Amino acid sequence: MNMQRCGEDEILAAIDNNENISLILVKRDSETAKLQNILEYAESSGIKIIFGSENDLWRMSRDNSQGIPNVLALVGRNPDLSLQEVFSNGGLVWLLAGAAYPVNIGFCIRTAEVSGASAVIVDAELNNPERSAAKRASMKAHRFIPVHWTPGLDAIKMAKKSGFRIIAVEDVGTSAPWDVDMTGDIILVVGGEKNGISSEILSESDEIVRIPMSGFVPSFNLQAPLSAVAIEAQRQRS
Numbered sequence: 001m002n003m004q005r006c007g008e009d010e011i012l013a014a015i016d017n018n019e020n021i022s023l024i025l026v027k028r029d030s031e032t033a034k035l036q037n038i039l040e041y042a043e044s045s046g047i048k049i050i051f052g053s054e055n056d057l058w059r060m061s062r063d064n065s066q067g068i069p070n071v072l073a074l075v076g077r078n079p080d081l082s083l084q085e086v087f088s089n090g091g092l093v094w095l096l097a098g099a100a101y102p103v104n105i106g107f108c109i110r111t112a113e114v115s116g117a118s119a120v121i122v123d124a125e126l127n128n129p130e131r132s133a134a135k136r137a138s139m140k141a142h143r144f145i146p147v148h149w150t151p152g153l154d155a156i157k158m159a160k161k162s163g164f165r166i167i168a169v170e171d172v173g174t175s176a177p178w179d180v181d182m183t184g185d186i187i188l189v190v191g192g193e194k195n196g197i198s199s200e201i202l203s204e205s206d207e208i209v210r211i212p213m214s215g216f217v218p219s220f221n222l223q224a225p226l227s228a229v230a231i232e233a234q235r236q237r238s
Contacts, residue, residue: 172210
């Protein structure tokens, strides 16, 4: 399911159809009667409203063929869910276990959001400026998906109590992504750039998959295996 409702008419139709709208992104200084109706509905329903620039709406919009829309809506995912609420709702969650570089983390958050994940967990020792850099690198996609900065092993143990399967992506794996069931409630784990996934997390994993590599260099950059697995998971779950 596409999570974006683009433009006033799509959003008003979503309201009429009682779709679960969790966030409204509005172009600053926009004023129309339809937009006013949308904003009044959002305020009365407790829906989060974010005001963005024209460039923000242009970059985020699914369809600019009729010009830049003045409003977008997020449906089907609440970015403000707690980690326990994420696991209670189920779905596909990404864990970045030990990632170190803010730009890589940001790219991964963006890829997870675009591919329809339920949440991202980041197990990384970053200070506040580094976290801000990761958010910028995500193209501010962190606004539209729950992102939790927490120890990965703790998150996995919490997820298992909610019935999640754990699928790690590591070079010790014996299966290709397309040979593994990625439907249902799962956590997909990718490791840090230097040390990979810890042995403690690997021991908690139900499956370990390996991305095929045929060149001389023996590893992809972090977001590349995440992207490959995200597309395969999206294919299976569709």
